[in-house]
Amino acid sequence: MRLVKHLNDFQHIKRQGTGYFIVLGHNHNKIHSVQCAWIKEESFMQKVITNNGKNSSYYWVQFWNSTQSTFNEKPCQKCMS
Numbered sequence: 001m002r003l004v005k006h007l008n009d010f011q012h013i014k015r016q017g018t019g020y021f022i023v024l025g026h027n028h029n030k031i032h033s034v035q036c037a038w039i040k041e042e043s044f045m046q047k048v049i050t051n052n053g054k055n056s057s058y059y060w061v062q063f064w065n066s067t068q069s070t071f072n073e074k075p076c077q078k079c080m081s
């Protein structure tokens, strides 16, 4: 598991296209495929860079299993249902 703090790291992960983002939010945590259309560079920029990660963090994981969730994250309804 890796904390994604920089835009170039985020872009690199999107380009290589494998694994999952765990997005920690103010009151809920979600897991997405890295290719999910709801995972946008603008959102990452705003949440992590502009707001300095105050209410949100992005983690990248290679593999994910709902029985082993670390943050009680819920699968995205768009990319994982």
Ligand SMILES: [Zn+2]
Residues within 6 Å of the ligand: 031, 032, 033, 036, 037, 038, 039, 076, 077, 078, 079, 080
């Ligand atoms: Zn998604």
